[in-house]
Amino acid sequence: MREIYIVGIGMTRFGKLPELGVRELAEEAVFGALKDAGAKPADIEIAYCGTEAMSPDTPMLPGQIALEQAGITGIPITNVANACGSGSNAVREAWLALQSGLYEVALAIGVEKLTSPSPDQFQMLSRLGGADLMLEGSMGFFPPGVFSMAALRHMEQYGTTREQIAQVAVKNNYHGSLNPKAQYQKQVTLEQVLNSRPVSYPLNVLDCCPISDGCAVVVLCGADVAKRFSGRPVRVRAAAQRSGTYKDDANLRADTTQRAAREAYEMAGLGPGDIDLAEVHDCFTFAEIQHYEDLGFCKMGEGGRFVEEGGANIGGQVAVNPSGGLLAKGHPLGATGPGQICEIVQQLRGECGDRQVPNARIGLTHNGGGFRHGDTGIVTCFVLEKIS
Amino acid sequence: MREIYIVGIGMTRFGKLPELGVRELAEEAVFGALKDAGAKPADIEIAYCGTEAMSPDTPMLPGQIALEQAGITGIPITNVANACGSGSNAVREAWLALQSGLYEVALAIGVEKLTSPSPDQFQMLSRLGGADLMLEGSMGFFPPGVFSMAALRHMEQYGTTREQIAQVAVKNNYHGSLNPKAQYQKQVTLEQVLNSRPVSYPLNVLDCCPISDGCAVVVLCGADVAKRFSGRPVRVRAAAQRSGTYKDDANLRADTTQRAAREAYEMAGLGPGDIDLAEVHDCFTFAEIQHYEDLGFCKMGEGGRFVEEGGANIGGQVAVNPSGGLLAKGHPLGATGPGQICEIVQQLRGECGDRQVPNARIGLTHNGGGFRHGDTGIVTCFVLEKIS
Numbered sequence: 001m002r003e004i005y006i007v008g009i010g011m012t013r014f015g016k017l018p019e020l021g022v023r024e025l026a027e028e029a030v031f032g033a034l035k036d037a038g039a040k041p042a043d044i045e046i047a048y049c050g051t052e053a054m055s056p057d058t059p060m061l062p063g064q065i066a067l068e069q070a071g072i073t074g075i076p077i078t079n080v081a082n083a084c085g086s087g088s089n090a091v092r093e094a095w096l097a098l099q100s101g102l103y104e105v106a107l108a109i110g111v112e113k114l115t116s117p118s119p120d121q122f123q124m125l126s127r128l129g130g131a132d133l134m135l136e137g138s139m140g141f142f143p144p145g146v147f148s149m150a151a152l153r154h155m156e157q158y159g160t161t162r163e164q165i166a167q168v169a170v171k172n173n174y175h176g177s178l179n180p181k182a183q184y185q186k187q188v189t190l191e192q193v194l195n196s197r198p199v200s201y202p203l204n205v206l207d208c209c210p211i212s213d214g215c216a217v218v219v220l221c222g223a224d225v226a227k228r229f230s231g232r233p234v235r236v237r238a239a240a241q242r243s244g245t246y247k248d249d250a251n252l253r254a255d256t257t258q259r260a261a262r263e264a265y266e267m268a269g270l271g272p273g274d275i276d277l278a279e280v281h282d283c284f285t286f287a288e289i290q291h292y293e294d295l296g297f298c299k300m301g302e303g304g305r306f307v308e309e310g311g312a313n314i315g316g317q318v319a320v321n322p323s324g325g326l327l328a329k330g331h332p333l334g335a336t337g338p339g340q341i342c343e344i345v346q347q348l349r350g351e352c353g354d355r356q357v358p359n360a361r362i363g364l365t366h367n368g369g370g371f372r373h374g375d376t377g378i379v380t381c382f383v384l385e386k387i388s
Numbered sequence: 389m390r391e392i393y394i395v396g397i398g399m400t401r402f403g404k405l406p407e408l409g410v411r412e413l414a415e416e417a418v419f420g421a422l423k424d425a426g427a428k429p430a431d432i433e434i435a436y437c438g439t440e441a442m443s444p445d446t447p448m449l450p451g452q453i454a455l456e457q458a459g460i461t462g463i464p465i466t467n468v469a470n471a472c473g474s475g476s477n478a479v480r481e482a483w484l485a486l487q488s489g490l491y492e493v494a495l496a497i498g499v500e501k502l503t504s505p506s507p508d509q510f511q512m513l514s515r516l517g518g519a520d521l522m523l524e525g526s527m528g529f530f531p532p533g534v535f536s537m538a539a540l541r542h543m544e545q546y547g548t549t550r551e552q553i554a555q556v557a558v559k560n561n562y563h564g565s566l567n568p569k570a571q572y573q574k575q576v577t578l579e580q581v582l583n584s585r586p587v588s589y590p591l592n593v594l595d596c597c598p599i600s601d602g603c604a605v606v607v608l609c610g611a612d613v614a615k616r617f618s619g620r621p622v623r624v625r626a627a628a629q630r631s632g633t634y635k636d637d638a639n640l641r642a643d644t645t646q647r648a649a650r651e652a653y654e655m656a657g658l659g660p661g662d663i664d665l666a667e668v669h670d671c672f673t674f675a676e677i678q679h680y681e682d683l684g685f686c687k688m689g690e691g692g693r694f695v696e697e698g699g700a701n702i703g704g705q706v707a708v709n710p711s712g713g714l715l716a717k718g719h720p721l722g723a724t725g726p727g728q729i730c731e732i733v734q735q736l737r738g739e740c741g742d743r744q745v746p747n748a749r750i751g752l753t754h755n756g757g758g759f760r761h762g763d764t765g766i767v768t769c770f771v772l773e774k775i776s
Contacts, residue, residue, distance in 0.1 A: 001490065060440065061765040064631055075648070076629035077766065078477055081450045081467045089466055093481065099488035102389065107664045114600055241464035259462070350725065370449040375450040379463065383658040 001267075002099050005226045005233035006384065008037025008219035009342040011152040013184040016114045016332030017213040022051075022058045024032060025111055025215035026066035030180045033107070033217035034070065038230030041071040043220070045103045048323050049079045050090030050110040051334035057374030058113075066215075068112055081334075084109065084283065085369025088241075088337030088380035100380075106227045111215040112332035133166075141280045143283065144208060148200035148324070149236050150252040151286040155202075157251065157301065160289065162202050164304030166193040168285035169206045169327055171313060173296040176324025179354035184211055209325075214332035216339040228376030237362070238267035242376035254375035257294035257366065263380040267294075271364070275383075277319040277347055277357045279364040280341035282326045288312075292320065319357040322347060337367040341382060348386040361386045389655075390487050393614045393621035393738075394772065396425025396607035397730040402718030403571040406503045408552035409441075410446045414454035415605035416611075421495070421605035424456065426618030426701030429459040432607070433491045438478030438498040446501075454499055454603075467720075472671065473757025474498065475631075476725030476768035479606050483627045492613045498727070499603040500720035526584065531671065532596060534759050537587035539674040545639065548677065550564040550590050552692030554581040556673035557594045557715055559701060562763055564712025571600055571718030581673075589723070591728045595673040597713075602720035605729040608694040622736045625656035625750070626771040632763035642763035645682035645754065652769040658750065663706050663747045664769075665735055667728035668754040670713040676700075677752060680708065707745040710735060725755040729770060736774040738749035749774045 008266025009030025012025050015299060026151035034041065048065025050297035057066045063077045070388045082089045087110025094106035121329040154160045170190055188206060219231070227235050240263035244256050263272055272295060280295065282288035287301035297318050298306040323343040326336060342361035346352050363384050396445065398420025400413050422429065431614035435450025435529060446453045450466045470477045475498025482494035484769050542548045558578055564570035584594040584659035607619070614621050624648060628651035632644050653659055660683060677691035686694040711717045711731040714724060732751035734740050751772045760764025 059470070064765045065757065069633065074631055074633045076480075076482060077470075077631045078629075079469045081448070083464075092464075093466060096488050097484055097488070099490060100484050102487060212745060243462055243465045244455065245462045281771075301622070370452065377452045 002101065002126055003223035004095055004098050004236045005223050005344055006218055006232040006236060006341065007221050007226055007229040007233045008033045009217065009344045009345050010036055011215050011339055012316060014212045014214035014332055014335065016115045016211065016358045020213065021064060022111055022113055023065055023069050025213065026109065027069040029215040029217040030067065030070040030109060032366050033219050036231050037219045039219060043105050043312065044072050044103050044107045045106040046075055046097050047072060047077045048090035048093045049077065049156040050086035050095070050337065051079065051112055052081050052083055052086045053073055053112060053114060053333060061113065063109065066109055082378040084331065084367030085367050085378040085380055086334040087216065088365065088367035088376065091338055091341060092239045092241055092380055094220050095236060098220060098222055101354055105219070105221045106217050107217065108214065109217045110310060110335040110337055112210045112226060112334045112370065113213050114332065115213055117306065128352050144200040146252065146374065147284040147286050148203045151202055153251045154289070156355045161306035162194065163190060163334060164308045165202065165285050165289060166190055166207065167307050168282060168288045170191045171307065172282060172321050172325040175314065175322050175355055176194050176328025179324050179329060182324040182328050183210055184324070184328045187356040203284055203286065206215035209283050209327050209331040211330040212330035214330060214339065215333045215336040216342050218338050224308045232349050235385040235387050236382065237385050238381070240264035240267055241378065243378050246375050248374060252374045257291060257368065258381045260379040260381045261295050264364070264383050268383040274362050275318050275364045276360050276362050277322055277344065277362040278386060279321055279325070279343050281368045282321055283331065285325060285327065288320065288325070289366060295364070295366060298329055315357060322352065322355050322357055337380065340365040340367060344384050379387050390489065392483055392608055393609035394606055394625040394733055395609050395614055395619040395621045396421045396427060396625060397605065398424055398634055398731050399569060399604035399727055399730045400545055400602050401569045401722065402600045402727065403603035404503045404599065404722055405477065408511040408601065409455050410450060410454055410499055413601065414497060415457040417603040417605040418455065418458040418497060421607050424619050425607045431493050432460050432463060432495045433493050433771045434463055434467045434485050435460060435467065435477035435495040435497065435563050436481045436497070438474035438725065439467065440469050440471055440474045441500060441502060441721060443754050448754065450467055450499065450677045451497065461492065461611050467605040468768040471757030472719070472721050473634065473725060473755050473766045473768055474722040476753065476755035477766065479726055479729060480627045480768055481628055482608050483624060484612055486608060487617045493609045495605065495607050496605065496721040496726060498725055499606045499720045500589050501601050502599045502720065503601055520757065531759055532588040534640065534762065535674050536591045539590055542677070547690035550582065551578060552696045553590065553673050553677060554578055554595065554693050556670060556676045557581045559695065560670060560715040562711040563595055563633040563702065563710050563743055564716025567712050567717060570712040570716050571598055572712070591672055591674065596717050597671050597719040597740050600718035600720040602718060602721045602723040604649050604730050606729050620737050621775055622733050623775050624725045625773050626652040626769070628652035628655055629768045631766050634763050636762060640762045645756065646681060648767040648769045652752070652771050656771040661753045662736055662750050664748050664750050665707040665710055665732065665756065666752040667711060667713070667731050669756045670709055670715050671708055673715065675710065683752070683754060690743065702743060702745050710740065725753070725768065728753040728755060732772050733767060736772060
């Protein structure tokens with residue numbers, strides 16, 4: 001397996017940014033990543049764009065349109081879509097293209113426009129309902145419903161409490177308050193979470209990630225050519241991807257994250273105990289509790305206690321979502337995965353100021369997408385390592 | 389570069405098939421390809437799905453939904469989109485994944501549903517208008533308009549005649565009449581083409597490809613593991629991809645096909661004179677005339693004479709679109725690229741009956757997608773060789 005480095009990162013702020021289109025968002029993030037890498041547009045040999053909802057101004061070829069803003073044209077550009085996991089998918093395809101040995105330098109861009117002055121916004125948002133309209137979507141089985149049912153099951157099975165679930169939002173909004181690029185930069189109390197407007201019992205508004213716009217870009221290269229660039233690189237120890245198997249588990253507990261994480265740990269030659277920090281897919285507070293367990297940070301069923309006791313805090317056993325996560329940093333679908341990678345890279349470089357994780361050496365990203373049959377359509381995990 | 393074989397192919401008929409959804413189309417084509425390869429679902433290690441328009445019953449994760457019908461789950465599944473070139477893009481990503489050495493067997497599926505009993509059909513079709521609504525789409529500059537303007541320019545510049553352009557439709561509908569999977573299986577006369585309903589001068593209805601549904605699947609593997617499968621393999625000599633550079637040429641003549649073809653010929657170590665047959669992107673009759681020139685089958689400006697004199701017939705200098713092409717076989721966007729590959733594979737195997745190209749040894753596929761700035765968003769070319 002070829003050693004691959006990430007040599008440059010760039011991202012916009014995440015938030016509701018209706019006046020900025022795909023072009024404007026991409027221009028900022030792509031130029032930011034090129035500058036961070038010390039790279040020129042002509043250095044990029046192949047590119048991948050992850051986006052799901054298709055903005056009205058880019059109904060097709062979002063990658064071509066976005067990258068043209070930075071003068072990146074002519075090269076192979078592939079648009080990938082895997083719901084909320086589109087962006088990590090783009091980064092993984094870029095990594096795989098470099099693994100082929102046919103390319104030396106690749107770029108992955110994740111971008112999403114979910115707010116728009118156009119009336120299409122509602123139509124776009126209605127597509128977030130679920131991957132399988134025939135199976136679940138037509139019965140109203142949308143993501144908040146999926147996770148609320150799974151949460152109730154977990155509470156019954158393991159004694160997880162409503163307060164433990166809400167603590168995830170308190171933690172992540174605290175982290176967000178330390179992140180100048182986060183959509184929400186204000187702390188919230190446990191009471192505020194518990195008293196926020198109900199969505200699907202037991203989940204309230206503050207248990208749910210927001211609607212967001214944003215763009216994040218990653219530049220990767222073979223380790224052997226990294227000297228060409230002036231950015232501070234990190235090593236990609238693993239890039240793993242698994243899709244759902246749709247076992248219709250009665251506890252609404254699929255194993256796709258476990259399988260993807262296992263592949264990532266095996267590829268990296270390490271285990272959950274080696275992970276100092278992780279950016280995980282907290283589309284809902286309860287989802288993050290599942291992820292602690294599925295990623296091996298704590299035993300099955302103990303996720304509620306783990307977050308309650310501070311195990312996921314900055315300075316805890318493994319800092320989870322130091323960026324604020326999807327809940328507070330935001331969730332512009334295609335941009336989320338590359339955004340997680342941007343956070344880990346900055347943490348490994350020691351550039352995160354008030355939210356810096358001490359002694360950050362090895363980080364993990366976990367990004368999923370698509371709900372059907374009570375399972376996840378795709379999960380992608382990266383393991384990144386500081387280069388000393 | 390690793391030697392890659394195509395070991396199995398499968399496809400549905402192309403046509404207006406409103407009662408068949410993505411699931412039904414995929415079931416037929418995926419099982420067909422697995423059977424053709426002598427492969428089991430569990431043999432597939434990684435998969436790519438090319439589709440553009442997103443059917444109402446698969447608003448997300450089309451690959452996962454389609455492949456589940458054949459019991460293919462759990463593996464990395466990536467959905468790619470590049471307008472009319474989505475399907476070839478999926479095949480190329482599968483090829484690239486095998487080039488990484490991390491996988492041995494890959495599957496690429498292209499599928500599209502453009503007819504549907506739902507009212508969303510019009511909404512879907514409106515997205516075919518162009519990649520860049522801000523630039524051209526909002527001014528009504530849709531594909532038929534693009535090609536009609538380019539055709540008029542070519543007629544003025546080179547003396548190409550209306551009859552020469554129409555001859556492409558006569559040829560391809562003749563080929564379609566010999567193809568049991570084609571959407572249109574009836575010959576047409578030159579008069580019928582010239583008298584068909586006007587769309588955008590000088591192009592009439594019979595100069596334009598139809599709205600179609602369909603699915604086509606390709607199974608690829610490393611040459612070193614092909615012995616595992618009983619299908620009759622062909623060798624992939626090249627898989628090249630280029631995107632547009634948007635030079636705003638006054639003749640509306642971009643060079644993306646030329647650049648992609650050059651990369652394909654260089655990768656394969658051969659030239660246009662070595663090509664026995666080609667499946668090219670005849671979205672409009674005039675487009676095929678451009679392709680003869682851009683692919684090097686004749687000199688620039690001589691495409692009209694080339695088709696008029698029979699150079700592109702079965703038995704001619706290079707049989708172009710022996711399947712009937714997009715014009716007669718049909719154009720279910722994502723399925724078109726893999727469908728072209730299915731035709732070349734069957735031709736190289738000698739299985740094409742009345743439309744068999746004599747002495748078919750080396751074939752080329754050419755599949756493009758997306759119009760903006762008068763250029764093409766993406767072009768992908770494969771060179772396939774008979775294994776003696």
